[in-house]
Amino acid sequence: MSVTTAPPILTVRNLSASIAGQQVVESVSFEVPATGITAVLGRNGVGKTSTIRAILGLIHRRGEVTLAGERIDGLPTHRIVQRGVGYVPEDREVFAGLTVAENLALAERDKNPRREFVAELFPDLVARRAQAAGTLSGGQQQMVSVARALLNENQILLVDEPTKGLAPKIVGEVADALEEASKIVPILLVEQNLDVVRRLAQGAVVIAGGRVVHTGSAREILDDDSLTTRLLGVSAEVHS
Ligand SMILES: Nc1ncnc2c1ncn2[C@@H]1O[C@H](COP(=O)(O)OP(=O)(O)O)[C@@H](O)[C@H]1O
Ligand SMILES: [Mg+2]
Numbered sequence: 001m002s003v004t005t006a007p008p009i010l011t012v013r014n015l016s017a018s019i020a021g022q023q024v025v026e027s028v029s030f031e032v033p034a035t036g037i038t039a040v041l042g043r044n045g046v047g048k049t050s051t052i053r054a055i056l057g058l059i060h061r062r063g064e065v066t067l068a069g070e071r072i073d074g075l076p077t078h079r080i081v082q083r084g085v086g087y088v089p090e091d092r093e094v095f096a097g098l099t100v101a102e103n104l105a106l107a108e109r110d111k112n113p114r115r116e117f118v119a120e121l122f123p124d125l126v127a128r129r130a131q132a133a134g135t136l137s138g139g140q141q142q143m144v145s146v147a148r149a150l151l152n153e154n155q156i157l158l159v160d161e162p163t164k165g166l167a168p169k170i171v172g173e174v175a176d177a178l179e180e181a182s183k184i185v186p187i188l189l190v191e192q193n194l195d196v197v198r199r200l201a202q203g204a205v206v207i208a209g210g211r212v213v214h215t216g217s218a219r220e221i222l223d224d225d226s227l228t229t230r231l232l233g234v235s236a237e238v239h240s
Contacts, residue, residue, distance in 0.1 A: 006033070006035070007034065007069065009032055009033065009155055010031070010055070010065070010186075011066045012051075012055065014027050014064065015027070015062070015064070016028070016054075016061065017051070017054035024050040024059075024210060025047045025050050025061070026210035027210075028047070028210070030205045030212050032186060033203060036182055037182045037201045037202060038186070038187070038205065039203070039205070039218055040052075040188060040204075040205050041191070041192075041205070041207070042207035042231065043232060048160070049160055051207065056080055056081075056085065056087055057073075057076055057077040057080055058077055061073065067080075067083055067085065070083075082109070084152075084154040084155035084156070085155065085156055086150070086156070087157075088145050088158070088159040088160060089160055090164070090190075092138075092141045092142055094133040096132065100128050100129045100144055104144070104148060104151060107147075107151050108152070109151075109152045110151070113152060114151055117184075118150050121147070121181070122147050125140070125143055125147060137170070139166050139174065142163075142166065142170075143173075143177065146174070146178070154185050156186050156187070157181065157186070158187075162174050163191065175199055175200060178200060189201060194222055197222065198218065202217065202218060204217070206221065206227075
């Protein structure tokens with residue numbers, strides 16, 4: 001049997017992007033494997049969210065983005081989403097005045113949404129289906145946001161800082177959910193919590209100043225203390 005490497009699910013080449021005329025992504029290139037979790041790392045303000053939003057066509061962008069071998073950089077956002085790019089935005093963006101069930105129903109795009117999978121993954125949301133999403137905790141809102149993306153069959157999920165601002169116990173629960181999700185869909189994960197990255201990510205892309213400055217295995221990057229200190233401004237030593 002010959003060993004074959006699956007082609008990447010997402011390829012980004014020389015992606016640049018601007019917001020209100022100001023360039024926020026300079027020239028970003030990387031590949032996302034078709035399985036597992038790939039982390040996007042970098043200090044605050046380096047352009048991680050902008051890179052994700054540029055892939056989705058939510059901000060003005062130039063460069064080449066291919067999904068499963070097909071160019072998507074010329075498409076409007078709704079077409080990119082229809083091609084199977086799921087998005088879990090940085091600030092969750094649940095509809096506060098709608099119930100959990102309504103938030104989930106609005107996200108359904110497929111003919112046969114994965115309601116059972118989502119219900120098994122998030123029993124707490126089933127129990128709270130009639131509760132207004134705005135009255136949920138931050139962690140629960142994050143679960144709603146992840147659940148919405150999992151209802152549809154996507155080729156990739158773009159997940160932006162899902163553990164930001166959450167209590168340590170809840171961080172673990174969100175990480176559990178992402179780990180389960182990654183068994184059915186590859187994930188590009190922007191994450192500042194390096195313990196979460198260490199646990200979940202196989203590969204990592206480090207961004208600084210709107211450019212990719214390092215790519216490799218997540219473990220390798222996290223184990224290189226001078227690299228993490230220089231590029232992430234933190235020590236990745238595990239404190240236990
Ligand atoms: N809506 C906006 N208007 C103007 N500048 C923005 C806006 N959003 C982000 N920026 C700028 O773009 C740069 C990259 O931001 P962002 O992509 O959010 O970084 P990260 O996600 O890595 O923290 C930052 O300098 C930030 O100040
Ligand atoms: Mg961000």
